[in-house]
Amino acid sequence: MMERFAGRVAIRIGDVIAPLPVPAPIQNEVDAMWRAVFGRLDLPALRDQFFADGEFLMLDRLVPAALVERALAEIDDARPTRSKVPFVRAARHVGWRTLQRIAPISTALYKSSVFIDWMTELVGQPMQLKHPSDDHACATYEYERAGDHMRFHYDTCGCDDGASYSQLLSLHDRSTQRLVVDLHTTDGKPIERRTLQTLPGTLTLFCGSKVWHAVSPLGRHERRVILSMSYATDPSMTPWRWLYENVKDALLYFGPLSLIKGDR
Numbered sequence: 001m002m003e004r005f006a007g008r009v010a011i012r013i014g015d016v017i018a019p020l021p022v023p024a025p026i027q028n029e030v031d032a033m034w035r036a037v038f039g040r041l042d043l044p045a046l047r048d049q050f051f052a053d054g055e056f057l058m059l060d061r062l063v064p065a066a067l068v069e070r071a072l073a074e075i076d077d078a079r080p081t082r083s084k085v086p087f088v089r090a091a092r093h094v095g096w097r098t099l100q101r102i103a104p105i106s107t108a109l110y111k112s113s114v115f116i117d118w119m120t121e122l123v124g125q126p127m128q129l130k131h132p133s134d135d136h137a138c139a140t141y142e143y144e145r146a147g148d149h150m151r152f153h154y155d156t157c158g159c160d161d162g163a164s165y166s167q168l169l170s171l172h173d174r175s176t177q178r179l180v181v182d183l184h185t186t187d188g189k190p191i192e193r194r195t196l197q198t199l200p201g202t203l204t205l206f207c208g209s210k211v212w213h214a215v216s217p218l219g220r221h222e223r224r225v226i227l228s229m230s231y232a233t234d235p236s237m238t239p240w241r242w243l244y245e246n247v248k249d250a251l252l253y254f255g256p257l258s259l260i261k262g263d264r
């Protein structure tokens with residue numbers, strides 16, 4: 001009975017915001033961009049590198065600057081929700097439900113079948129979009145105050161271990177802030193730490209439960225904006241798990257109102 005209750009609440013929350021379709025010309029343009037940039041890459045070699053590094057790969061300045069700037073302009077028109085958990089994280093966010101309404105380029109980047117197919121080839125498992133009402137499916141992380149950061153963590157996003165994959169696309173970086181990753185924390189190999197600058201257009205791909213990662217504190221008068229995209233090999237969740245993830249996201253990222261009407 002309680003499971004049925006949780007299911008009903010989950011369905012009501014999930015149905016509040018119906019996603020708008022991406023205008024076809026924008027989706028076509030973004031698909032063509034992914035096709036062009038991936039066409040220049042050596043997928044088998046990158047797959048070897050991805051697995052040799054414990055399911056981690058960084059593609060420096062992959063997305064053309066002009067498209068990145070347009071995606072950033074969409075985000076700049078949004079009203080992000082600022083969240084801070086002392087000693088854990090501090091940043092501003094725009095969640096997936098809002099992005100689908102106000103950011104067609106970001107939405108097209110995440111939903112592109114070309115991107116999903118390439119990721120599926122790279123990882124060797126079918127990548128699937130997360131639920132349209134999952135604010136973490138695709139969201140912005142905007143570090144804009146001195147000290148903004150993210151403590152070390154794994155991305156599991158409510159999925160089983162090894163089932164959730166994160167893609168971080170840098171939209172803006174005028175900062176000394178760095179993405180810090182520890183590779184091989186779960187495969188028994190010697191742990192390797194990398195401290196990485198993510199210039200605009202750079203795409204970072206990794207398995208969320210295998211790469212221990214953090215974001216170093218932002219310096220004064222600096223700004224760094226990331227579009228975080230998340231896919232799963234099996235995006236299904238029990239109603240209780242779904243509710244837990246939504247309440248957690250509301251408290252830690254998108255604000256309590258996100259539970260009933262999206263993060264904005």
Ligand SMILES: [Fe+2]
Pocket residue numbers: 153154155213
């Ligand atoms: Fe993360």
